[in-house]
Amino acid sequence: MTFEAFMQNLMNGVSLGSLYAMIAIGYTMVYGILRLINFAHGDLVMLGAYWVFYGVAIFQLPWWVTFPIAILLTTLVGIIIERSAYKPLRNYPRINLFAAAVGVSFLLENLAIVIFGGRPKAFSRPGFLDSQIKIGNVTLVSYTLIIIVTAIILCALLIYIINRTKVGMAMRAISKDLETTSLMGININHIITIAFAIGSALAAAGGILWAVKFPQLNPLMGMAPGLKAFIAAVLGGIGNVWGAMIGGLLLGVVEIMLVALFPTMAGYRDAFAYAILILLLLFKPTGIMGEVQAEKV
Amino acid sequence: MAAKRNLYLTLVAITVVAILLWFAQENLNPYYQRILTLSAIYSMFAVTFNLIFGYTGQFSLGHAGFAAVGAYVTALLTMSPAQKVANFFLQPIVPFLRDVELPFLPALLIGGFVTVLVSLIVGVPALRLRGDYLAIATLGFSEIIRVLLVNLQPLTNGALGLKGIPSNTNLLYAWGMLGFCVFVCKRLVDSSYGRAMKSVRDDEVAAEALGVNLFKHKILAYIVSSFFAGIAGGLLANLISTIDPKVFYYTLAYQIVGITVMGGMGSLTGSIISASLYTIFLELLRPIESQINIGSLQIPGIPGMRMVIFSVLLLVVILFYRKGLMGDTEFTWDALFRFLRKPKGRNDQEGKVA
Amino acid sequence: MLDQSNIFVHLAAGHNSPRPKQFKKERIMKLSKLCLVACMMVLVAGLIAGCTTPQATTQAPAQGADQQPPETKPAEVVIGVYEPMTGAQAAGGAQTYQGIQLAAEQNKEVLGVPIKVVLVDNRSDKTESATAMTRLIQQEKAIVVIGSYGSSNSMAGGEVSEKAGIPVIGDSPTNPLVTEGKQFYFRVCFIDPFQGRVMAKYAKENGIQKVAIIKNISQDYSVGLSAFFRTSWKELYGSEDGIVAETSYQDGDQDFTAQLGAIKDADAIYAPGYYGDAALLMKQAREMGFTGLFMGSDAWEAPELGQIAGAAAEGAVISSHYSADAATSPDSKAFVDAFRAKFNETPNTFAALGYDAFNLALDAIKRANSFDPKAIRDAIAATKDYPGVTGSITINETGDAVKDAVILQVENGAFKYLTTVKP
Secondary structure: OOOHHHHHHHHHHHHHHHHHHHHHHHHHHHHHHHOOOOEEEEEEEEHHHHHHHHHHHOOOOOHHHHHHHHHHEEEEHEEEEHHHHHHHHHOOOOHHHHHHHHHHHHHHHHHHHHHOOOOOOEEEOOOHOOOOEEEOOEEEHHHHHHHHHHHHHHHHHHHHHHHHOOOHHHHHHHHHOOHHHOOOOHHHHHHHHHHEEEEEEHHHHHHHHHHHHEEEEEEOOOHHHHHHHHHHHHOOOOOOHHHHHHHHHHHHHHHHHHHHHHHHHHHHHHHHHHHHHHHHHHOOOOOOOOOOOOOOO | OHHHHHHHHHHHHHHHHHHHHHHHHHHHHHHHHHHHHHHHHHHHHHHHHHHHHHHOOOOOHHHHHHHHHHHHHHHHOOOHHHHHHHHOOOOOOOHHHHHHOOOOOHHHHHHHHHHHHHHHHHHHOOOOHHHHHHHHHHHHHHHHHHHHHOOOOHHOOHOOOOOOOOOOOHHHHHHHHHHHHHHHHHHHHHOOOHHHHHHHHHHHHHHOOOOOOHHHHHHHHHHHHHHHHHHHHHHHHHOOOEEEEHHHOOOHHHHHHHHHHHHHHHHHHHHHHHHHHHHHHHOOOOOHOOEEOOOEEEEOOOOOOHHHHHHHHHHHHHHHOOOOHHHHOOOOOOHHHHHHHHHOOOOOHHHHHO | OOOOOOHHHHHOOOOOOOOOOOOOOOHHHHHHHHHHHHHHHHHHHHHHHHHOOHHHOOOOOOOOOOOOOOOOOOOOOEEEEEEEEOOOOHHHHHHHHHHHHHHHHHHEEEEEEEEEEEEOOOOOOOOHHHHHHHHHHOOOOOOOEEOOHHHHHHHHHHHHHHHHOOOOEOOOOHHHHOOOOOOEEEEEEOHHEEEEEEEHHHHHHHHOOHHHHHHHEEOOHHHHHHHHHHHHHHHOOOEEEOOOEEEEEOOOOOOOHHHOOOOOOEEEEOOOOHHHHHHHHHHHHHOOOOEEEEEEEEHHHHHHHHHHHHHHOOOOOOEEEOOOOOOOOOHHHHHHHHHHHHHHOOHHHHHHHHHHHHHHHHHHHHHHHOOOHHHHHHHHHOOOEEOOOOOOEOOOOOOEOOEEEEEEEOOOOEEEEEEEEOO
């Protein structure tokens, strides 16, 4: 592989990986606080993209109006899901929460099929995201850079919130020990809702950028990114924001590079990706950045 | 006394149901037969998942992979050589697999054993992982299997799938296998192994401190679970007569989790009831999607409505019957008699006795 | 133990003693009682239904339709439709059903008996397809079935219909395996070996020297077409040297940059797959500086292809079954007009094939002059030069239609007719 080809693939990998990372951050945030694998997260990605589609196609709104509205609407849906489906189950075994997440995911997908229709829809990119940039022999479309930059900004913002604000401190407390935190006079419901809201907003932002990169919408479009982001989160150490970022980037680059290096073996790509994941978990059971937690007796 | 009575009752019930099944086999509308057979297959999935999760506490999401291995092995062993040659028209099948043809039952059992072997490859190392890490490792494992099925064309015919698998699965086979599976699982969970499994579920550290060999009990549950899941896969292949890797997408594992939680973690009875209700409800809801005529008013059917209503029902059960339909109780004759004696069902007394 | 057991068998292992329960026992008990009763009722009801209507199990048709001469007319004729209305292939299923709806609207009765069309969703899933077909035949008493978009769905349905002896007309399953070994499965479309050859021939005639194949390895349709294209290429060019790369992606993949990176020097990319994937692939290829030709297959044909891919799709060529532009016969013109009037869009291939499949079923019933599925089956098998809107249909000995293919090219986001290729 020439250096240019390598750089080209690397850029493509980083841009795909940044998308995974953005979605994975939301995953990991919810997981860190509730220990819930929120399988409906991928469907929030889908919702975010569809809101923009309807905003632009039907209401003819400019992108700088639709993007925030889409993120707000998705956040709202996320909060509703948390309040109605997850909150009542908080004190039950975690498998119930997981099943509820599966149920919510089924519901969102099927509702989307009924309401949005099963046919893939075209997503029109705002013009400024469409221009091509050439650096040497490496061709990039402007959205590639924007995705990477957005992912870094959001990640930094999130880390700031978690480490430097009161809400963030409360979140960290909840993730360490929910019951004790509630005894400290912290409104747990409030904090968990905020965590969900942030997670959903990130999912929506990820969904919009996903649709910018892959301008095709369908009701099941959230499944693949959702699963990939979940893997990325686990890879990085689920519950850890930096881990999710690193896991996402790593997964994106590995996926692209595997195919680029062995084009005829492209069909085996996912098998390799999962094999790497399983091996990593065997040697480092809590992921790349995961903390080793002492067992409570 | 009561023990003996219950044993007799059970034997009578088995005989009666066997006769009913045989009778249904001969006379029942094939549509109902198919639904009941599917119920039994999904019940097997749910029961086996319950064994590994509900009783042993190991969150394994590898069921789609288990089912896939069982299905492909059974299918390839039962198909006639001519049928296989016709199927593998893009890339010929490996000669060894082409020439082998076995009766259904041995093929099914071999399918189960092969599933166990394959599942051990990942199970032995992965069962050291805890909780969600085990879940993602097993989920990855089942996706690896699916990717291999897609790519290993000379073995599996890839995405083209297999067709013309003899449709051996019928009511008797399906419910018979389910009975066998439940029998084994019940014996297991009621034995000292079962108690050890439950202790692993409730607190691994405490169980280990008490001298329970964690790995041994986890792997035991895992083996039994994958064996019967493989058999259920084999039954599924020989029911629909045609399979391809898409049938065993990882979402199948989610469905199984949903069904099992709906029935109640730690209740085999619940798993069976829930799986049967799942299959039957999905069919009962079909008319919703077709056009409804009320007098001259026509309401056009909305495709997909059925699944929406179904997901709402699923959520309602999960949210409002939080222990599942059966909690962790099983059907017992004693409970039935109590039920019959007090049909209005205020069980205050019972609660005290328990 | 193996062949006689039931849901209660686990009791054999020894009755349980009641366990301590920390949760609301009453509610659970009540509920479990309800469930138990419900289950028993379902089982018993099923059995009673089975006992009282033993004729329902007879292999072939039933009720009314059974070997009745047309003089004693049944109250209605049920034509079953099983299509993927939800799931991954929902788009194709919906388009096909539009065509069927139009045909059903134009033909309210056959041989003087009202027609009832029953649509059953197969959710793009094999297990569901088999159940859907069983339902159509056993519950709805369909005497002929139309379906399904997606060869894998059709294969699952075919196993059921074959056993029940009900004829099925496939609208667009192009995999050769669908009708292979089946006496009751037919189709109004051509099959993939021909479609692959059509594109290889087009490449040869248009001076393509180097081609790269990108297939969806998890779709039977895509894998099959790629293989047939390769075979035909070898026949036409004498060697496979011109195929510079063959790589693949999977369902759910949306990033094809790595695959495209490997094939920059090709004159053309052949990517048989569904249009959503194809549109993204073309867009990414153009963004990466690929300037060659895109070649595709019938599953590309959807208005959304041009919308998603935009300028990238311009000039792409595909093989397909039908083009509204090439509609020359009065029938096909009337179809296009009626379709536009009803749905406010131009019919695509799948709508046209659904329309043809439905009308061929009616034609076969008329020719058989009977509602007996066997007679209808024979009539379908004997179809010769049936004037469908997608061209003249002749069913050959394997149950497949021998038809012309058309080559379409994307122009201003829409598919324009280029030429017709004879079989």
